[in-house]
Amino acid sequence: MKRTLLYLALICGAMAASVATAQTDPALYKALGENAGITSLTVDFVARLKADTRFGDMFKKTNSQNLSDRLAEQFCVLSGGSCKYTGADMKSAHSSLDITKGNFNALVEDLQAAMDAKNIPFSAQNQLLAKLAPMHRDIITQ
Ligand code: HEM
Structure with missing residues (x-):
């Protein structure tokens, strides 16, 4: 019985350690350059x-600092960093923005260009x- 308890404690400890490691040392989060x-x-x-004319006025009134901060939180969470996303679902x-598949693809191209520029x-x-791809279901409404 004592032995079983000891094994259980060891297994729980190992599981807790592996969860902690997964949150603090994830490969994708590191490859993106951490925070x-x-x-x-x-x-x-x-x-x-903001500079991409394909989006017309879509990002004209956008607060760059806020959008950048929310995206950083989101990318951090998605890549396995220990962050919290504090923005809207x-x-x-995006529900009122009439976003098309073309808009979505253009945004992905800009993200790829930004990642290339950072040598990711x-x-x-x-x-x-x-x-990010599965999010298209909630974002594209046109
Ligand atoms: C995977 C794709 C996308 C992700 C991960 C994403 C993520 C986000 C996030 C995190 C916010 C901030 C929400 C908040 O402030 O609480 C946001 C807002 C916004 N997104 Fe997206 N988005 C995506 C695609 C798009 C596309 C395709 C468009 C249109 C071209 C778009 C246009 C906007 C606009 C206009 C806002 C509001 C910015 C403002 O004025 O505050 N997004 N998005």
């Missing part, structure tokens, strides 16, 4: 969105994009 890398990526990404954030490895770029 500093992700923040500089989203600042550049938002600047590209994707459906509510291609495999990490693809991993992040794969995590």
Whole structure:
């Protein structure tokens, strides 16, 4: 009985340690450059969105600092960093914007260009994009 309890304690400890490791040492989060890398990526990404004429006025009134901060939180969570996303859910954030598939693809292109500019490895770029792709269901409404 004592032995069983000891094993249980050891297994729980190992599980807790592996969860802690997963949150603090994830490969994708590291490949994106951790908090500093992700923040500089989203600042550049938002600047590209604002400058991209394909979006017309869509980002004209957008507060760049807020969008960049929310995106940084989101990318951090998605890549396995220990952050918290504090923004609106994707459906509510985009429901009134009439976003098309073309808009979505253009945004992905700008994100790829921003990741290239930061020399983020291609495999990490693809991993992040794969995590973002399913969000199209909540974002594209046209
Ligand atoms: C995977 C794709 C996308 C992600 C992860 C994403 C993420 C976000 C996030 C985190 C916010 C901030 C929400 C908040 O402030 O609480 C936001 C807002 C916004 N998004 Fe997206 N978005 C995506 C696609 C798009 C597309 C395709 C467009 C249109 C071209 C778009 C246009 C906007 C606009 C206009 C805002 C509001 C900015 C403001 O004025 O505050 N998003 N998005």
